[in-house]
Amino acid sequence: MHLIIDGYGGDPHRLADLELVRALLDRVPLEIGMVKIAPPHVCRYEGSKPSDWGISGFVLIAESHLSVHTFPERGLLWADIFSCKSFDADRLVEAVREDFSLREARVTLLGRGLDYSEVLAPAAARRASP
Numbered sequence: 295m296h297l298i299i300d301g302y303g304g305d306p307h308r309l310a311d312l313e314l315v316r317a318l319l320d321r322v323p324l325e326i327g328m329v330k331i332a333p334p335h336v337c338r339y340e341g342s343k344p345s346d347w348g349i350s351g352f353v354l355i356a357e358s359h360l361s362v363h364t365f366p367e368r369g370l371l372w373a374d375i376f377s378c379k380s381f382d383a384d385r386l387v388e389a390v391r392e393d394f395s396l397r398e399a400r401v402t403l404l405g406r407g408l409d410y411s412e413v414l415a416p417a418a419a420r421r422a423s424p
Contacts, residue, residue, distance in 0.1 A: 296404040297383045299390055301371035303397030309366040312336055312349050318393055319353040319360055325389070326381035329356040339363075364394070371396065 308314055319334035336351030345367040352361040357377040364371050371394050375386060383403055391399050 295375075295377055295380055295383065297373075297375040297381075297386060298402040298404070299371070299373040299375075299387060300400040300402075301373070301390065301394060301396040301398070302369060302400075304364070304366075304369045304371050305395035306366040306369060308394045309364040309369065309371060310349065312338060314393060315349045315351045315362050315364065318390070319351050319362060322360060322375075322386065322389065323353060323355045326375075326377070326386055328377060328379070328381070330354070331356050 316334050316336045319336065320330075323330040330353060332354045334351055334353040336349060338347070339350050340347045346365065348364040348366055350361070350363045352359055355377065357379050360373070360375045362371065362373045371390070373390055375381070375383075383401070387399055387401055390396065
């Protein structure tokens, strides 16, 4: 599964909180049944435009990764959660909405991962056969 969250109208103070981003990335893997294989890496980013600064972070999980990018002055948050295993996407979207006080979240959910690849593999093998 690949969950993409485009968040709008977030609280600028929360979006600027490096420790809030770190805490989210630290706790979410366990909450969605994944295995964290490294601590989160989070940093402040200064863009070429003053309004483009924000917080970016990611955490590696055995099943893939989670990443978050915030733009406090714009009230924006972008998050990607990719896993080869299924997880409760609705629960995760709600957690992100609450943590950053998002007014709106546009959500995209893509079928990816080991289960999905097993469905596609037989079709790919048939196409590759002479």
